[in-house]
Amino acid sequence: MKMNPQSDGFWTHFWATITALFSAAGLTTEQWIYVFCAIFGALLSFNSYRNNKLALKERQSEDEKRTEILRSYLAGRKNNADIEPAGVANEVNEVINKVET
Secondary structure (H helix, E strand, O other), rough: OOOOOOOOOHHOOOOOOOOOHEEEEHOOHHHHHHHHHHHHHHHHHHHHHHHHHHHHHHHHHHHHHHHHHHHHHHHHHOOOHHHOHHHHHHHHHHHHHHOOO
């Protein structure tokens, strides 16, 4: 007669296998937790680096587009010398607002 008359479940065998593998590798459970946390931290760090690099590249691309639009707008204007700088600044501000929307 068995001590525990209930049938052995999947989880009992699963955890027994996991602990046997960890023991065979020579590391304690605490050390395996450190290993998994280190791997997880490295993945998070790399993902953050990659996403930041992509965001900076996209931002630079948008700035270059905006600069090119303003350059072409100002090059196409006539009588640039006759207009006061404050008026040009207002017109540029209006163009930027139109481009952003």
